[in-house]
Amino acid sequence: MPVNNKQNVLLSQMSVGQRGVIHNFVVESDDCERIEEMGVTPGEKVEVVRYAPLGDPIEIKIRGYLLSLRREEADRIEVTLL
């Protein structure tokens, strides 16, 4: 994969099926801790599985399991696209 193609987007901007690597949290807060404890840590691979029928929340695959979070939370997570 060409290096110059790598770009950071917010997790909430990714489309279904897209993969990336968690880059960072936009702002650090107590909530980040909660999300990181579920395995969403910088450097980890992530895939957007689907959005809920009403467009929110979002379902991701991380560390081999399925996790859902609201767009609000996904807005705070930066992902480097693969």
Added chain:
Amino acid sequence: MPAEIFPTQPASLIKTVALVGNPNSGKTTLFNAFTKLRQKVGNYPGVTVEKKTGTLVLANDRVVNVVDLPGTYSLAVRSPDEQIVRNVLLGRAAGEPRPDMVVCVVDAGNLERNLYLFSQIQDLGLPIIVALNMMDEVESRGQTIDVDQLSRRLGVPVVPTVGNQNKGIEELKQLIAGNVTANYQRQWRMAPDLEEEVEHLVRLLEQHENMDSHQAFAEALILISLGSKLKNDEKSSPLKYFFKEELIGQINAVQDRLRAKGLRSRTAAIEARYDWIKSILKDCVRDKARKGPDLTERIDAVLVHKLWGWLFFLGIMGLMFYTIFTIATYPMEWINAGFNWLGDQVRSFLPAGPLRDLFADGVIPGVGGVVIFLPQILILFLFIGMLQDTGYMARAAFIMDRVMSKVGLHGKSFIPLLSSFACAIPGIMSTRTIESPKDRLVTILVAPWMSCSARLPVYTIMIAVLMPSANNWQKAGLMLLMYVIGIVSACGMAWVFKKTLLRSQKPVFIMELPPYRLPSGKAVVIHMWERSRLFLRRAGTVILAMSVILWALMSYPKSPAAVDSAQAVKHSFAGRMGTVLEPAIQPLGYDWRIGIGLIGSFAAREVFVSTMSIVFNIGKETQEDTLRGAFQSARWPDGRPLFTPLVCLSLMVFYVFALQCVSTIAIVHRETNSWRWPIFQFLYMAAVAYLAAFLVYQAGRLFGFS
């Protein structure tokens, strides 16, 4: 057998074993396998966290206690569940002995995240056995786990298990009997600067708070992850724990240093643990080539689909309600007939007198009127148990979250609210799936506005009086309107509560979507049994007492001159209360007789109908038609009809809102562990009910209706 490499101690030491694990790790199945049915369900003192204990019989009839701690993802102290797990494991829970050993249940198919909790528990210094559960799923997915290697790397015995097939249970028992000792050296490391500060904090805690090194380390980790300064009051302290004043200063100094060095301390430990876990799993787990999407992905493609997902969701909810309102009616009729038979037996067996009346008219119909809901509760919990155990419940929350978030609630509030249409009691009991205490409380506070099945008899009779000649569609339409009023108001009220009384920092909505699994029949049955037992215990205590009180109110003092039951009731305490109440309820269009009905229906709403038949003197075998006729010919003393259409409407609206149900009040008391909330709920609902009925009646009159 990996156990042999770990040192053991004489067998008499182990008394209590704690089961710990993530939600969906199969912990409860293992607990059931350990304890068979020797289980007790209760509450931890002061909190609403369920406490499950049981006994495990080892070889030679040795018995150890097993505590099934709530499923959690972490030992951080954000939710009451996490708090309890942490406190019990640290030996700080009031009245709970510190467990001598932990069995950490991990889902073998989701090792990475499950081992995170394991790593936190390991830090607490207790002997641990890992139960590598659901090994069958791993094998069928084509993965292999090198159990011996995993055991060596983690430093604890690891036993592969399949909980619902009883595989691995004997090995676990042998290990528990053999008494594994803790021999723990922490292997994961953070940045050296952070490690240094943690060590400093550990020393401080050991000196000032007399903590042992494990406890001090666990607390130090929480302290360095704080984003703000530590204040010394129990409420705001993240540890819910007091520290000595001088220690606070030192802890805050450590935090200042961390900030000055620009170290990312908040999540450092989390990342270090995950890195450690990853390095282990790299050597222990082998993924054979996977072919195509797995079962869960294939099912989800349909069940969470934009169109099929909705259809399935509506279908399953429809099926649930259909079953509750049709199939459940048969056993309900049997129960009704049974209690009637019992009443008749008492009547023919006991000599006439107060004792006979107490049983035949008070206790038996009173308790029977509540027990009659048992079939609906059983069916509801059958569905809820199945939905939960298959993994669909999380999908339902996923689909509905967007709707629920509009009023500030979590997707998980949907099922409890929906269940409340059958009966608020199981609805409120099922709020236990909501982690955030405030969301849970809001859900409990509005749930009774979902029109439950006990309101149906009241709605039915009122609609029959209101529009005797209307066709079924019109009647159904009016009935539906009552449901809609309840739903809309509940949403509005939830929104108000979330904005005012129970405002919280927006909790993070973050929910695992567990893989689909076949539910274990045994677990579902045990679940139904537990819930029913709780419900029946209520019926046997609070409801029993209330029905005796209500019976006494309606029967005493006896009127010597009364020729029929109507006059006797007017003379009774209830009749007098109704008369006293009349000025207060006249603005709603009600007279003292309806007042008695309102008082009587405190036991349960449908008691309104039987109370009214006593008041209107139509005898025990109430036919709906006779009661309707009595209602239609009822008059005020001045000859005006009592049950005008407006009064019927006002009464129905009153029943939508008023918390006319002792059982609900009792269950809210149990679930919130306080009297404050049920009393508040009763009062605010009474106020809204009064106001709404007042508005309907008075506004109606203003517009010229009668």
